[in-house]
Every structure is written in C-alpha cells, then in structure tokens.
Amino acid sequence: MILDHVLFLDDQIVVLNKPSGLLSVPGLHNKDSAFGRLSAELGELHIVHRLDRDTSGIIVYARNKAALTFIQQQFEKQTTRKVYESLVNGVVKGNLGCINMPIIVDWPNRPLQKISHTEGRYALTRWRKLGVENGNTRVELYPKTGRSHQLRLHMQQIGHPMVGDPFYSKDYDEQKTPIMCLHARELDFTHPTSGERLAFVCKPPF
Structure with missing residues (x-):
C-alpha cells in the first residue's frame, strides 16, 4: 500500500519514499504512478518534481496550489538540498x-x-566516493541542476554507469540487478506554512 511508504504527511504536503519501478507521475502508456496512488487515497495533489521510474527515494507532492508554488520556487531557486546515493560499475578514480x-x-x-555541447542544456553534478564494494563504487551525488536522466548519464559519461541501469549500462542484467542502484537519499526544504526547515533522510535499498 502506497501510504506505507509515506515519510511525512500533513494538510500541505506529502513526502514519500518512492519504490524503484514505480512512475512518479502517470506516463503516456502506463497510468500507474505514485501520484495516482496517493491522490486516490488523499484527494487533491500537485506535482512538485519528479524521480525517474527506476530511481527510488524521497519525493514531495503538494496538497494545494499555494503549497505547490511555494515549494516549486525553492527547487527553481535551488534553495533545496538534494543528496543521492548510487552504486556504479567499476572503481572510480579519485575521491571527489x-x-x-x-x-x-x-x-x-x-x-x-x-x-x-552545442544544443544541450547546462547540467552540473558533483560526486563523492563513499567506498568500493566487489569491484563497484558507492558514491554520493549532488545535482546542481535537475535534467532528465542527469545523474545516470553523467556517471555513464565518465565511464561508470549505474549498476542496474537499463538505459545506460551495457552490462545491464535484470536477473542480477532487478533494481537500479540510484536512490534519492536526502531532501531538505522549507515547509510552506510553518516556515520550518524540513530535512528527510532515507537509506537506500541496495
């Protein structure tokens, strides 16, 4: 049940630990989504930001239009704090x-x-090595921008695609890695009515 994955809920927002494999919002050919399941339980709901279907972790939805505007502005002005954790193929050189x-x-x-480099939109990702596990590297990722597939593509471009990535990993094997190892681990933002700075942390499932 989707409510079992809720980390925080009040009359303004709902914060969810989205499972891997579930769309954030309804797709063109697949209408099942975290948004749809939550709105069926809670009523009015608005999309603040998105996570890829294969990415697990923390996502926030607004429960009214005022809350939507307030939180979206924080994402646009980059006053939120986002930290992802991933397991990538191979041993990454360096620590940062x-x-x-x-x-x-x-x-x-x-x-x-x-x-x-001629038509693309600016995209910046910072990373930090956490350790090496069985020939793969665990990293923290800090995206400055929020382009679609940004973290997945950036890591693939430096030679270390994410373990279990069906799009960008040449060694993808669904039997060996049924989930993609990318998790939205931390999210900080300001509550729309209380003004309190909220900080959520949710450990990855890998």
Whole structure:
C-alpha cells in the first residue's frame, strides 16, 4: 500500500519514499504512478518534481496550489538540498569530482538523453566516493541542476554507469540487478506554512 511508504504527511504536503519501478507521475502508456496512488487515497495533489521510474527515494507532492508554488520556487531557486546515493560499475578514480556536461533529449531514442555541447542544456553534478564494494563504487551525488536522466548519464559519461541501469549500462542484467542502484537519499526544504526547515533522510535499498 502506497501510504506505507509515506515519510511525512500533513494538510500541505506529502513526502514519500518512492519504490524503484514505480512512475512518479502517470506516463503516456502506463497510468500507474505514485501520484495516482496517493491522490486516490488523499484527494487533491500537485506535482512538485519528479524521480525517474527506476530511481527510488524521497519525493514531495503538494496538497494545494499555494503549497505547490511555494515549494516549486525553492527547487527553481535551488534553495533545496538534494543528496543521492548510487552504486556504479567499476572503481572510480579519485575521491571527489564535478561533471559539467550539457544534456538534450535523444529524440530518435526517447526517453534516452545525450550530451550535446552545442544544443544541450547546462547540467552540473558533483560526486563523492563513499567506498568500493566487489569491484563497484558507492558514491554520493549532488545535482546542481535537475535534467532528465542527469545523474545516470553523467556517471555513464565518465565511464561508470549505474549498476542496474537499463538505459545506460551495457552490462545491464535484470536477473542480477532487478533494481537500479540510484536512490534519492536526502531532501531538505522549507515547509510552506510553518516556515520550518524540513530535512528527510532515507537509506537506500541496495
């Protein structure tokens, strides 16, 4: 039941630990989504931001239009704090890094994205190594921008696609890695009515 995954709920917002494999919002061919399931239980709901279907972790929805505007402005002005955790293929060299590569949709291969230094939109990801596990590297990711597939594509571009990524990993094997190892672990933002700074942390399932 979707309410079992709720981390916080009041009359303004709902914060959810979205499972991997579930859409954030209804898709063109698949209408089942976290948004749909929650709105069926809670009524009025508004989309603040999105996580990829294969990404698990913390996502917030607004329960009225005023709350939607208030929180969306924080995402647009980058006053939120977002931390992701991932397990990527191979051993990443170094302990810290920054990936600055512009992204554009790969139209013939949608929903895939690609790097384009002439037409792409600015995209910046910072990363930090947490450790090496069985030949793979656990990293923290700090996206400055929020382009579609940004973290997945950026890590693939430096030679370390995410374990279990069906789009960008050449070694993808659903039997070995049924979920993609990308998790929205932390999210901080200001509550729309109380003004309190909320900080959520949810450990990854991998």
